[in-house]
Amino acid sequence: MSHVPHELTAEFPEFADRIRQLKQDNAHFARLLEEYGEVNNTVHNAETNVAPMEELAEMELRKRRMALKDELYRILVAPAEIG
Numbered sequence: 001m002s003h004v005p006h007e008l009t010a011e012f013p014e015f016a017d018r019i020r021q022l023k024q025d026n027a028h029f030a031r032l033l034e035e036y037g038e039v040n041n042t043v044h045n046a047e048t049n050v051a052p053m054e055e056l057a058e059m060e061l062r063k064r065r066m067a068l069k070d071e072l073y074r075i076l077v078a079p080a081e082i083g
Contacts (some may be wrong), residue, residue: 004044006065008036008072015076022075029075036068 009016022029039061045051046058053061 004041006040006044006069008033008069011069012073012076018076026075029072032068032072032075036065036072039065039068 009019012019019033023033024030042051043058043061043065046053046061
C-alpha cells in the first residue's frame with residue numbers, strides 16, 4: 001500500500017472492494033481513478049517539496065483532485081447496474 005495521502009482506498013475504506021470491482025469492470029471509473037492517482041501524486045510531490053510548484057498551480061491541482069474524488073464517490077455510491 002502506498003504512503004501517499006488521499007489514496008482513494010484510504011479515503012473510502014468501506015468501498016475498497018467496490019473500487020477494485022469498478023476499476024476492473026468500468027472503463028470510465030478506471031480512467032477517472034488513474035487520473036485521480038496522477039493528480040494526487042503530483043500534489044503530494046509538491047506538498048513534500050519533491051517537485052515544488054507555484055502555489056496557484058498546486059491549488060488548481062487540489063481543486064481537480066477534489067472534483068475527481070467527488071465524481072468517483074458518486075459512482076461508488078450509485079446502485080450497481082444489473083446486467
